Amino acid sequence: MKNITVIGAGTMGNGIAHTFAQFGYQVSLVDISQDSLDRGLATITKNLDRMLAKEKISEADKSSTLNNILTFTDLKEGAKNADLVVEAASENEKIKLDIFKTLDNVCPPETILSSNTSSIPITKIAAVTNRPAQVIGMHFMNPVPIMKLVEIIRGYNTSDETTNKIIEMSKNLKKVPTEVNDYPGFVANRILMPMINEAIETLYTGVAGVQEIDTVMKLGMAHPMGPLQLADFIGLDVCLSILEVMYDGFKNPKYAPCPLLVNMVRAGKMGVKSGEGFYDYSESRKAEVVAQQFNS
Numbered sequence: 001m002k003n004i005t006v007i008g009a010g011t012m013g014n015g016i017a018h019t020f021a022q023f024g025y026q027v028s029l030v031d032i033s034q035d036s037l038d039r040g041l042a043t044i045t046k047n048l049d050r051m052l053a054k055e056k057i058s059e060a061d062k063s064s065t066l067n068n069i070l071t072f073t074d075l076k077e078g079a080k081n082a083d084l085v086v087e088a089a090s091e092n093e094k095i096k097l098d099i100f101k102t103l104d105n106v107c108p109p110e111t112i113l114s115s116n117t118s119s120i121p122i123t124k125i126a127a128v129t130n131r132p133a134q135v136i137g138m139h140f141m142n143p144v145p146i147m148k149l150v151e152i153i154r155g156y157n158t159s160d161e162t163t164n165k166i167i168e169m170s171k172n173l174k175k176v177p178t179e180v181n182d183y184p185g186f187v188a189n190r191i192l193m194p195m196i197n198e199a200i201e202t203l204y205t206g207v208a209g210v211q212e213i214d215t216v217m218k219l220g221m222a223h224p225m226g227p228l229q230l231a232d233f234i235g236l237d238v239c240l241s242i243l244e245v246m247y248d249g250f251k252n253p254k255y256a257p258c259p260l261l262v263n264m265v266r267a268g269k270m271g272v273k274s275g276e277g278f279y280d281y282s283e284s285r286k287a288e289v290v291a292q293q294f295n296s
Contacts, residue, residue, distance in 0.1 A: 007086070013116075020173065022065045138170070
């Protein structure tokens, strides 16, 4: 498998495209607008320049990586020759299902279709295709070029052949593929999101402030980043979406999103991507606690 189509040029999509291209794969990066593609390529270039400055890659490596990426605004054109598709569109079930219906119609019969979904069941995604044995989850971690883990999620009908191919491909990318079962949130987010949600609840009920909560988890639990800052980094809208999928999937109140999280997303406070979440990123990009009362 040499021809890879990546759908979505946002944070995860451009990181996935970067990683495949850096390891010699031919990448078709697809998004709905040229502006999104241009921003994605600019991010890839910036990250390659950072690696170049740290002498982790050469100028030739940078050039070959960028030359390995073509961009498309037409999904059918960008996916028609794919050996593997990695979908990294918005964490929205309807959007993903529509994409996979289209991919099933335009991709060659042997193409493997994968999703970078954080929480939506692979079995549900596979059910809208005529190739459920060739549908699988490839959940990369952010930032993709640096983080080693890839959660490999088998749907109910995913074949051993498909799973083995994706595991080997992940190893070719110098990643550590870890196979998990297809339940809402998988492993990473089933554990991470309740922790983030509880941190937000701790803030909401006035137990401690933003800085204090993050400091306790960083210094007391040796986390590299506090849960509230991590939520900002992931995107508060993404955190909310994952919690809603888990709450709907398990019908367990422990996954119910904190009202503060819901209100912040409604107010457009998404974290880093919007310039403000629990921290303010609007000026020097150095996070500072937002000067407002979060508690009820």
